[in-house]
Amino acid sequence: MDDRVVLLLTVALLTIYVIGVGGTTATAIGVRESWRRLRRTAERPDLQAAEVVLNAPSLPRSLRFFRLAGWIAFPFALGLGVFANRHYPWVLPVTVIVTVALNAFYFSATRALGERLTLTKDGFHIGEKTVRWVHVTDLTGGYMNEIRVIPMPDHDEWRDPKEPVPNVVFYRLNRALVRTRPPGLLRWSGHSYYDGIIRNHFGVATDQLLHEMRDRRQKALDAEGPPLSRRRNAG
Secondary structure, eight states: OOHHHHHHHHHHHHHHHIIIIIHHHHHHHHHHHHHHHHHHHSOOOOTTSSSEEEOOOOOOGGGHHHHHHHHHHHHHHHHHHHHSOTTOTTHHHHHHHHHHHHHHHHHHHHTTOOOOEEEOSSEEEETTEEEEGGGEEEEEEEEEOSSOEEEOOOOSSOOOTTSOOOOEEEEEEOTTTOOOOOOHHHHHHTOTTOOEEEEOOSSSOHHHHHHHHHHHHHHHHHHTOSOHHHHHHHO
């Protein structure tokens, strides 16, 4: 293939990547700053209400296509920029600098984003996913950043101050009743025991959120009645 054609293709893919991922990064920064200003005047949510809606800063759905296109173009742009433009030595450093810098800004900006969480007596809704309390077998607090995912044991009375502050809730579902697939982040980090993550950007402490979710789950289980074995013995 002609060197100029390869160069044009590399530039085109880098442009798609910059528009998709860079535009997402800029939007995430704007959303995050707007959310911080809004939280200063917003009232604290009442977790004891029958239905609790917890909003979080999130990207508009219209941006998902551009983000997806940017990430699809990324590996091809990187590969061409590093290995296929030997006649244009300036392409390699430009490609590396742009991709490394933009990836760092992207993951830093999107770390503070989450999805709306709704708690009801029957279950919870996170984003577009609905989960029933009776299908949840485990709820655990944890800590997550760009490179670490750490489920944290419960400390009812004392927590080591050196431990990071919990900022997510992990949940596991009854896989005998529900077909589910753990997110890629959990599989990659070796924590595929859990089936989902709830990022806590709702303006409430993670411990309080976890306690409320466990309480609602227990009430839902109690409302289902005694186990089957007990029913047989009672009969």
